[in-house]
Amino acid sequence: MDRIDAMRLFVRIVELKSFTAAAAELDLPRSNVSYAMKELEKRLGARLLARSTRHVSPTPEGLTYYESCRRVLMEVEQAESSMGEAVSNPRGRLRVDLQASLATAFVFPHLGEFCRDHPGIDLVIGTGDRLVDLVREGVDCVLRAGTPRESGLVARRVAMLPTATCASRDYIAANGTPATIAQMREHLAVNFLSSATGRIEPFEFTVAGKVQAVAMRGRVCVTSAEAYRACCLQGLGFIQAPRYGIEAALASGELVEVLRDSLPPPMPISVMFPQQQQMAPRVRVFIDWLVQRLQGAPTVPG
Numbered sequence: 001m002d003r004i005d006a007m008r009l010f011v012r013i014v015e016l017k018s019f020t021a022a023a024a025e026l027d028l029p030r031s032n033v034s035y036a037m038k039e040l041e042k043r044l045g046a047r048l049l050a051r052s053t054r055h056v057s058p059t060p061e062g063l064t065y066y067e068s069c070r071r072v073l074m075e076v077e078q079a080e081s082s083m084g085e086a087v088s089n090p091r092g093r094l095r096v097d098l099q100a101s102l103a104t105a106f107v108f109p110h111l112g113e114f115c116r117d118h119p120g121i122d123l124v125i126g127t128g129d130r131l132v133d134l135v136r137e138g139v140d141c142v143l144r145a146g147t148p149r150e151s152g153l154v155a156r157r158v159a160m161l162p163t164a165t166c167a168s169r170d171y172i173a174a175n176g177t178p179a180t181i182a183q184m185r186e187h188l189a190v191n192f193l194s195s196a197t198g199r200i201e202p203f204e205f206t207v208a209g210k211v212q213a214v215a216m217r218g219r220v221c222v223t224s225a226e227a228y229r230a231c232c233l234q235g236l237g238f239i240q241a242p243r244y245g246i247e248a249a250l251a252s253g254e255l256v257e258v259l260r261d262s263l264p265p266p267m268p269i270s271v272m273f274p275q276q277q278q279m280a281p282r283v284r285v286f287i288d289w290l291v292q293r294l295q296g297a298p299t300v301p302g
Contacts, residue, residue: 014056175188
């Protein structure tokens with residue numbers, strides 16, 4: 001293993017806190033990883049990693065070496081990326097994490113197009129609503145709904161999606177239709193627990209150009225967009241959701257929209273990635289492609 005590869009391996013061990021996870025990510029035998037780190041420590045004459053039964057952490061010397069490795073590897077990638085072939089024909093593995101419902105609606109139906117246009121890029125795609133530690137998990141970029149809160153990341157807004165306040169037909173039949181925001185307070189909601197803040201998101205209504213937040217009581221609290229819609233369809237209360245995910249149910253009458261004169265603010269959609277001096281071409285082309293897919297997104301994707 002040459003020095004650059006050893007540096008890459010060491011960096012991923014530190015970030016993943018695991019020999020096994022780094023070996024799996026880099027497709028290396030676990031024994032090779034252990035041997036490479038022993039040789040690295042021997043060559044440098046310093047103990048770089050403190051090992052326990054549960055995880056691996058850098059020693060003070062290891063942390064200093066880690067920061068140096070990160071700078072060197074970034075410069076190497078920038079040097080390689082500056083070559084014409086790398087820019088015009090980006091290559092390598094790209095790890096992304098996409099909010100699940102956004103991916104289903106706007107990304108996966110067109111992913112074949114991206115793969116055909118960029119045959120040198122291998123994609124590793126995660127989906128979900130959880131917070132992702134991009135550096136520790138080796139993720140190049142994430143696509144998320146809502147206002148970005150993660151510090152240390154660059155956020156590029158790609159869309160503002162229209163939203164609606166609605167409940168199921170059965171809920172409306174049993175509990176009536178609220179005509180004002182004040183009447184909304186008398187109803188139940190399916191509440192959404194933000195993974196970013198650990199708090200329940202309030203309902204929001206636009207009144208005379210200003211946003212009014214309303215804390216709704218509810219018997220159910222969820223952490224994913226899919227569960228949010230499913231619980232609403234089961235008659236468990238009101239939700240506020242982007243129209244693209246509920247338009248069919250609104251059209252069929254399964255869901256009933258209320259307070260159209262006090263719409264929730266549109267949902268911001270952003271691509272987020274680590275701050276860096278020069279972005280790798282494989283990351284740049286994927287982000288640009290996401291922007292094209294999301295900007296001007298219709299109310300009903302198609």
